[in-house]
Amino acid sequence: MASYRTPLGRARGLGAAKHGVGAWIAERVTAVALVPLVLWAVFAGLRLAATDYYGAVEWLTSSALNPVLMGLFVIVGFMHMHAGLRVVIEDYIEKHLTRAGLLLLNLFACSLIGALAVFSILKVALGGAY
Amino acid sequence: MTDAPRERPLSPHTTIWRWHLTMATSILHRASGCALYGGGLILAIWAMTLAAGPEAYGTFKAVMGSFPGKIVMFGLTLATFYHLAKGIQHLIWDAGHGYNLKTATMGAIATIAFAIAATLAVWIIAAMTGAL
Numbered sequence: 001m002a003s004y005r006t007p008l009g010r011a012r013g014l015g016a017a018k019h020g021v022g023a024w025i026a027e028r029v030t031a032v033a034l035v036p037l038v039l040w041a042v043f044a045g046l047r048l049a050a051t052d053y054y055g056a057v058e059w060l061t062s063s064a065l066n067p068v069l070m071g072l073f074v075i076v077g078f079m080h081m082h083a084g085l086r087v088v089i090e091d092y093i094e095k096h097l098t099r100a101g102l103l104l105l106n107l108f109a110c111s112l113i114g115a116l117a118v119f120s121i122l123k124v125a126l127g128g129a130y
Numbered sequence: 131m132t133d134a135p136r137e138r139p140l141s142p143h144t145t146i147w148r149w150h151l152t153m154a155t156s157i158l159h160r161a162s163g164c165a166l167y168g169g170g171l172i173l174a175i176w177a178m179t180l181a182a183g184p185e186a187y188g189t190f191k192a193v194m195g196s197f198p199g200k201i202v203m204f205g206l207t208l209a210t211f212y213h214l215a216k217g218i219q220h221l222i223w224d225a226g227h228g229y230n231l232k233t234a235t236m237g238a239i240a241t242i243a244f245a246i247a248a249t250l251a252v253w254i255i256a257a258m259t260g261a262l
């Protein structure tokens with residue numbers, strides 16, 4: 001039987017889905033964490049651009065701070081990239097299957113590439129490279 | 131279920147709104163964020179080539195040090211500082227402050243000024259420290 005209720009009428013009374021706010025907060029929390037991390041990363045980038053392979057390895061192995069902050073920058077940065085592009089996809093892609101596919105691609109790409117980057121930093125920092 | 135979704139105007143309402151500074155800078159915030167997604171991928175390639183050894187890292191540095199590579203890095207520096215400054219304005223807005231028209235416009239101007247000044251400062255430092 002056809003429903004004569006409007007979409008608004010159906011939605012009314014159901015209330016909010018009650019899980020939207022988590023993603024919104026996560027985007028803000030990662031944003032706050034990235035403020036100091038990005039400023040640090042700019043200085044790190046300046047140091048790294050002025051040196052070669054051996055200098056970069058030295059930079060990652062000479063202290064605990066550099067690999068830890070670089071690892072945190074990658075993790076928080078990729079979480080924020082995921083959260084940000086997720087909102088962009090949700091805003092502009094209406095077609096259900098395309099939207100779902102792109103949302104999954106965004107999540108998987110950020111997870112895989114972020115994990116590869118963190119693993120690489122740890123490998124160099126813990127002495128796998130020379 | 132006969133109620134198919136109606137055609138609705140989508141935000142941002144660029145077709146019905148007159149362009150103004152806070153709108154343009156908000157759209158640029160999203161655009162710079164998308165550009166920085168590419169920056170994140172370059173960061174990951176940096177880490178992976180470093181772990182792969184001197185040869186791979188040499189290739190990475192050669193590509194990033196080339197003229198097109200430098201153009202990309204300059205754009206990413208600008209996008210970074212822009213997204214950082216505008217992001218702080220958005221955090222202030224999220225906290226419920228700064229919606230006064232004058233304050234919001236001032237924030238947009240400050241964002242653009244900071245992004246340009248910080249980018250130039252970083253590239254001048256890069257030139258002075260031999261990073262180019």
